[in-house]
Amino acid sequence: MKTRVLIADDSAFLRKRISEILSSSDEIVLIGTAKNGKEAIKKAIYQNPDVILLDLMMPKINGLEAFRRIMAENPTPTIILSSISPQTLDSSVQALLIGAFDYILKPGTLGAKKLPDFRKNLIEKILLASNSRFNKIYGKMEYEKDSTGNLPFRQQWVDEVFEFGKYLKEIKPSKIQSKNVFKAENYVEYKKKPKQVTDNKISKEDIEGQSELQKEYKNRLHENLDKPKKIESDIQKRGKSTSFDDKDNIDVLYQNLLRKEKRREKKSDKSVHKQSILKEIEHKKDIRTQKIRIEDSQPKKYFKTISGRKIPKIDSKIVVIGASVGGPKALRMILQGIPRNFPYPIIVVQHLNEHFISPLAQYLNKNSEIKVKVAEHYEILRPSTVYFAPSGRHISISTKKKSPCIILYKGKPVNSCVPSVDVLFESASEIYKNKVIAILLTGMGEDGVNGMKKIHENGGITISESEETAILFGMPKFAIEEGVVDRILPNYKIRDFLVQKSYY
Template sequence: MVFIPHPESRITYLIHFMINVLVVDDSAFSRRIITKILESIPDVKVVETATDGQDALKKVIRTRPDLITLDLEMPLMDGFTFLRWVMNNMPTPVIVVSAQEADENVFKAMDLGAVDFLVKPTRHASMQLEEIKADLIEKVLAIPLLKMRKIKERLQSEETKAPSVAPVTTAGDRPRVICIASSTGGPPAIQTILSELPKGFEVPILVAQHMPPAFTALFAERLNKYTSMVVKEAANEDVLQPSTVYIAPGGKHLVVEKRSNKYILLHKDKQLDPKYSPSANVLFSSVADEMDGRAVGTVLTGMGDDGREGSKKLKTKGAVIIAESEQTAIIFGMPQETIRAGVVDHILPLHEIARQFTTLCQ
């Protein structure tokens, strides 16, 4: 059992077993670079590589890896078909390593059970692929914290639910905004919460989901299919509106500023918090400063501790803090760190969070 403070990772993890990896990509160059990155990590071994889905099926059965990195666009059998088979027959953590042009395909893959994704800088064979090194290392080191059983349970329990109608209430002292922090496992968790909120839910929601630039707009567009609220990537100088969900743009930070009787959303440079981008700590702190504690801070699944410091600041202003419970969090890192800070009011499984939002916002 050893601690791995890898120089390319922002976080130290406890590794107590060898992580065996299967690398699946139709590009020989990509397979070679990804293998090189993975084998730079102590206690990580690439046990096999595969050129397409059919090849990968044979090798996943033979090697039974702890982790699979998966390209989506391949000949003979594509990544989606392979992913469906794996999740139905041999549930295994899968990190999608996708070309930028794949766009919404990465969200389709996460619907099928992939735990996270990385974007290749270019579709062509290029040493630029090494730019994903730090992010890939961090995601791989989180695998020992990941609960595959919870992903399987989520896939089995997903069903279409007709939203109820929100009760009509006066504003009173109800929260002015709900803030959500999430990382690995966050996109399907956010989708679940939004799909379970009742029609007519008015309190705006601000989301800091760790995600690359260009994908946050696609994520917002996708979420619009699952909720009666309006979902959009937050634009600079947006005025906070009721019944709207704002996704913080990838590669930037989102903050709130009060001007007269309006709340304005602003983009801030990544250097404000280079550790996470977008940063929940930055978002939560700005809400604490500008909204007098009339807020709900929510920390969902994810590795690391983003959201902890922001939640502490929100709590000093009187906000309500919710953390996703270990029962449903794919990775319990972020919620656990916030709970340990002693500021959490409600520790809830994912399927109870929307109901708690509704209760708090009546």
């Protein structure tokens, strides 16, 4: 059976372009298009598509409000058509937190070379959405009022997310003061030193205590000190006339003579200096070849650590989380229930575009008791803080002054992912040993399975999200099949487990 798709976008060109892409697939059929939010709501309810492609910037009713109403009336797997403008990114993050299946950047934001990749990714995401467990997880009963007349938790969550949209609009960019701006309090007036007035004549007493070269040269001119002379200088060439007496003349000539002597010494020592440098280079080459032989004999690791440093004993625990498609919603369910005094740091790898990570961390930081931020290179890990891996860089754990810290680096994709969950999990197992709590959430593929296996072997705690709440039961399923999972829990029980674990 073919997947039935509805396109909602105010651009006629984009609707036509996406329609052509979908018509090229034998597994997808286009059942309709909408040019504004009002039409999108109507067609989503009456035509009941399997998947909706939704633009967020549309007339009459904007895409975010339309998505909210669609989720309330007829929950449907929705892929957000996003651009990289700040307003669209903020709305896209809100949609992902409400329950949008996934996002895709519009072709207009990509180069011509990436259009074939856009076609491939779009078809893959539509087929994934149609085969996901979205309809089983999101139901109409979640939006009905209970016996007391209050909205259920699900609807309250949606309202909170929309409040976040208002919060983002109120944020003003910080005024960065230029370093060149003059400030009166920073101004220091430096007084010029008065010129020292000296006699033009040099006595024999002044010559005592000087080097033999200087004595010899000044003695030679000592008899003619009473006869002033004029010499040409760079200042005279610029148009300024300046007269120098013999004392200044002696100093200038002496400095020139001294430079010549130094040049002769350098020429004589040049060959000796070259030989010493060559010996040092050969010595370093020998050491380097020895290191390469040792490294080749050892098994290769995905993650990077600081070489030559002993790993200190870490007494505290750490929580590491890996997530992919559907992760923002699951992460919100987990992080918002963690108390302010949570004693462990939390590191998250969420497969998401670089433009979405910062708004996601900003939202979770505003709506959580613990601090949530994007990780920085060489940052020391603190308790009660959540660190999101930035997109395009692997994140691993090392040590700095006997304290665990974050290492960010650009590396080759691991399991076709940068950042990779395996890189984080394996480095956490290396540093924290059996004091790691690893959590694998919704997503496709096998990223995180190898790292979870290592944590399980070292005695750490491993948790996978259950099929009850995972929109894509791929990554958790592979870990369960490998037999490396200690507990299988829905996302809301994972939060409760972490809170209970923090008390003992």
